[in-house]
Amino acid sequence: MSPDVNKLTVKDYKTDLKPVWCPGCGDYGVLNALYRAMAELQLEPWNTVVLSGIGCSSRLPGYVATYGFNSIHGRALALATGVKTARPELHVIAVGGDGDGMAIGGNHFMHSCRRNLDVTYILMDNEIYGLTKGQTAPTTPTGDKTKSSYYGNPEPAVDPVELAISVGATWVARGYSGDMKTLTKLITQAIEHKGFAFLNVISPCVTFRGDHQFKEIKEKLRYLPEDHDATDRTAALRYVREKDVVTTGVLYRVEEPTLGDRLEHIRMVAQGDGEPPTTQEIINHFMPLS
Amino acid sequence: MRKVIKGNGAVAHGVRLARAQVISAYPITPQTSIIEELASMVAEGELDARFIKVESEHSAMAGCIAASSAGARAFTATSAQGLALMHELIHWAAGARLPIVLANVNRAMAPGWSIWTDQNDSLSQRDTGWMQVYCESSQEVVDSVIQAFKVSERVLLPTIVVLDAFFLSHTYEDVEIPEQELVDGFLPPLELPQKLDLEHPAALGNLVFPDRYMEFRRKMELAQQHALGVWEEVGREWGELTGRPYGLLEEYRTDGAELVLVCAATAASTARVVVDRMRDAGIPVGLVRLRVFRPFPADAFRAVLGGRRKVLVLDRNCSFGHHGIFHQEIKSALFELPAAEQPEIRGVIAGLGGRDITPEDIEDMLTRAWEGRLEEATTWWDVLPAEDPVRAASVRS
Ligand SMILES: Cc1ncc(C[n+]2csc(CCOP(=O)(O)OP(=O)(O)O)c2C)c(N)n1
Ligand code: SF4
Ligand SMILES: [Mg+2]
Numbered sequence: 001m002s003p004d005v006n007k008l009t010v011k012d013y014k015t016d017l018k019p020v021w022c023p024g025c026g027d028y029g030v031l032n033a034l035y036r037a038m039a040e041l042q043l044e045p046w047n048t049v050v051l052s053g054i055g056c057s058s059r060l061p062g063y064v065a066t067y068g069f070n071s072i073h074g075r076a077l078a079l080a081t082g083v084k085t086a087r088p089e090l091h092v093i094a095v096g097g098d099g100d101g102m103a104i105g106g107n108h109f110m111h112s113c114r115r116n117l118d119v120t121y122i123l124m125d126n127e128i129y130g131l132t133k134g135q136t137a138p139t140t141p142t143g144d145k146t147k148s149s150y151y152g153n154p155e156p157a158v159d160p161v162e163l164a165i166s167v168g169a170t171w172v173a174r175g176y177s178g179d180m181k182t183l184t185k186l187i188t189q190a191i192e193h194k195g196f197a198f199l200n201v202i203s204p205c206v207t208f209r210g211d212h213q214f215k216e217i218k219e220k221l222r223y224l225p226e227d228h229d230a231t232d233r234t235a236a237l238r239y240v241r242e243k244d245v246v247t248t249g250v251l252y253r254v255e256e257p258t259l260g261d262r263l264e265h266i267r268m269v270a271q272g273d274g275e276p277p278t279t280q281e282i283i284n285h286f287m288p289l290s
Numbered sequence: 291m292r293k294v295i296k297g298n299g300a301v302a303h304g305v306r307l308a309r310a311q312v313i314s315a316y317p318i319t320p321q322t323s324i325i326e327e328l329a330s331m332v333a334e335g336e337l338d339a340r341f342i343k344v345e346s347e348h349s350a351m352a353g354c355i356a357a358s359s360a361g362a363r364a365f366t367a368t369s370a371q372g373l374a375l376m377h378e379l380i381h382w383a384a385g386a387r388l389p390i391v392l393a394n395v396n397r398a399m400a401p402g403w404s405i406w407t408d409q410n411d412s413l414s415q416r417d418t419g420w421m422q423v424y425c426e427s428s429q430e431v432v433d434s435v436i437q438a439f440k441v442s443e444r445v446l447l448p449t450i451v452v453l454d455a456f457f458l459s460h461t462y463e464d465v466e467i468p469e470q471e472l473v474d475g476f477l478p479p480l481e482l483p484q485k486l487d488l489e490h491p492a493a494l495g496n497l498v499f500p501d502r503y504m505e506f507r508r509k510m511e512l513a514q515q516h517a518l519g520v521w522e523e524v525g526r527e528w529g530e531l532t533g534r535p536y537g538l539l540e541e542y543r544t545d546g547a548e549l550v551l552v553c554a555a556t557a558a559s560t561a562r563v564v565v566d567r568m569r570d571a572g573i574p575v576g577l578v579r580l581r582v583f584r585p586f587p588a589d590a591f592r593a594v595l596g597g598r599r600k601v602l603v604l605d606r607n608c609s610f611g612h613h614g615i616f617h618q619e620i621k622s623a624l625f626e627l628p629a630a631e632q633p634e635i636r637g638v639i640a641g642l643g644g645r646d647i648t649p650e651d652i653e654d655m656l657t658r659a660w661e662g663r664l665e666e667a668t669t670w671w672d673v674l675p676a677e678d679p680v681r682a683a684s685v686r687s
Binding site: 054070072073074103104106129131132133135136138147148149150151 | 316317318319322325326329330333334343345346371375400403
């Protein structure tokens with residue numbers, strides 16, 4: 001059996017930039033799983049955009065040989081909306097940190113879920129602001145001591161997975177950067193999903209959360225039971241805000257029209273038989289009762 | 291008490307001594323250590339304030355606005371992208387006449403991403419109604435933060451205290467930290483004429499019709515004009531208490547100077563060395579350091595620059611399409627002088643994105659200005675030639 005010379009391998013998705021993450025950072029696992037998932041799907045780099053906000057995790061697009069955009073803090077999904085709307089045929093993968101996605105960019109998250117924007121969003125959740133050296137994030141557990149909370153974080157934390165399910169994402173999963181096999185599978189499925197696919201990856205910051213994290217999370221790690229019904233929202237919500245365990249897998253998955261589908265539908269309705277609509281037709285469309 | 295501290299630490303000490311009551315902030319390099327130090331001061335009980343770490347700079351300024359509206363002394367710190375994100379609220383704070391103090395560590399704007407110093411972030415807030423002070427040393431930072439609260443509370447306009455990224459924010463210097471009693475005597479507790487008050491219920495932020503809007507804006511302008519005298523008075527008073535007086539601008543060896551360099555912030559420290567060197571060589575140069583930028587001390591500039599032969603303005607910023615910003619403003623101030631007193635003025639744009647401005651650079655620009663070898667109104671210093679102005683991005687090969 002001769003190897004297929006046209007087949008893309010992991011190597012083809014790597015750039016010549018060397019990641020500058022700290023040794024042991026969870027984000028390496030996410031990057032490697034992403035390479036593998038892309039190779040598995042034979043994703044064409046020239047038809048793929050990876051974009052991010054700002055943070056340690058948001059450096060990732062620089063390490064992937066596709067189109068990339070290391071944008072503004074918190075705005076990955078706002079940019080993804082623009083790219084996907086202008087070029088619906090592209091694979092759009094947004095990535096970033098929990099601070100980027102849940103704090104400063106939190107509003108974009110809700111609206112991307114709600115609109116069922118057809119992009120993949122991988123959140124590298126380390127429960128901290130890594131790049132700015134260890135301040136409390138919305139995901140930091142209550143009581144944890146950080147550089148901005150000497151007596152421990154006084155605020156309740158958000159579980160991004162719970163939020164995504166609640167506000168309308170159509171594919172929601174939790175992964176762990178220390179479990180390459182499962183993570184690769186999850187990223188592959190996330191990219192394949194038509195609609196907003198949200199993957200929250202527990203990705204420890206060894207520098208500001210401590211390197212004991214990997215050991216602790218490994219002990220808490222569980223897989224979803226075989227008989228989990230991913231179309232059942234209530235069942236999915238059983239696995240949020242977990243304390244003593246970390247359950248990974250696809251918690252929720254439904255098929256719904258995407259934002260692109262809806263916009264296309266409007267365009268077709270507005271055009272009627274393919275001819276541009278008359279002014280009266282446009283008025284009738286938006287004001288059917290008048 | 292003397293202590294060796296960073297510029298960022300100097301901000302924190304100023305805020306502590308001013309007894310700020312609410313600090314609402316979001317981290318960003320190179321400002322972060324300001325709010326971290328304040329968080330620890332609050333935690334250690336050295337500062338009796340509420341510290342809220344919010345989810346973005348937009349919220350940080352919103353928090354300050356609300357706290358200040360309720361009558362609390364409010365502070366935040368930020369840089370570059372963070373200040374830009376605040377912009378909507380920056381207008382609000384000034385329009386609502388709230389005496390908030392903000393420390394901005396000058397950092398260049400993206401793209402391309404940079405964490406190093408230049409002044410375009412703070413100068414982009416020029417027309418919001420905030421006052422702006424540019425500091426040269428950590429000592430000036432502590433002193434200016436305390437003065438800023440006093441001036442702001444007198445004229446009811448907020449102030450941005452500006453310090454250079456890294457050159458000042460992260461450089462350790464020997465600083466005299468004033469005693470609390472001294473500051474308490476200088477800066478009385480905040481008493482706002484209007485605030486959210488259960489005894490006198492009021493609604494804030496209403497619609498203002500065209501028959502009144504201009505009157506509000508005119509009052510902001512009058513307050514800015516009035517603030518010039520207040521900054522001078524407060525700087526003098528501070529000098530009497532501490533032996534360190536401050537003015538709107540600072541002159542260095544301007545006596546008999548025929549060529550005067552104007553610059554702000556840490557570049558002035560470098561320039562001072564060069565002025566000494568060139569004076570020794572017999573060239574009549576002097577230095578004016580711009581300190582208070584808003585309100586703009588136009589009279590003071592006319593007084594010190596009128597009648598000189600030449601003026602060179604060093605801008606670590608650019609108003610794209612029309613020179614450096616200090617250059618524009620000084621030129622427009624000098625235009626009001628009689629023609630015979632108007633110096634020849636040239637501008638240099640240098641040090642953007644944290645590029646070093648060395649003594650050699652300054653000596654070279656002054657020499658060229660002196661010898662009439664700066665042909666253009668504005669010269670971009672130490673840049674690679676730009677082959678094609680339309681092709682904006684350089685492509686990595
Ligand atoms: C408007 C703005 N505010 C603040 C910052 C500073 N900043 C950069 S990254 C970051 C937080 C990063 O945390 P997270 O998104 O969780 O990423 P991590 O570094 O943990 O991967 C902050 C506050 C910025 N770049 N822009
Ligand atoms: S600081 Fe934390 S998140 Fe950032 S690279 Fe280091 S380990 Fe990773
Ligand atoms: Mg993070």
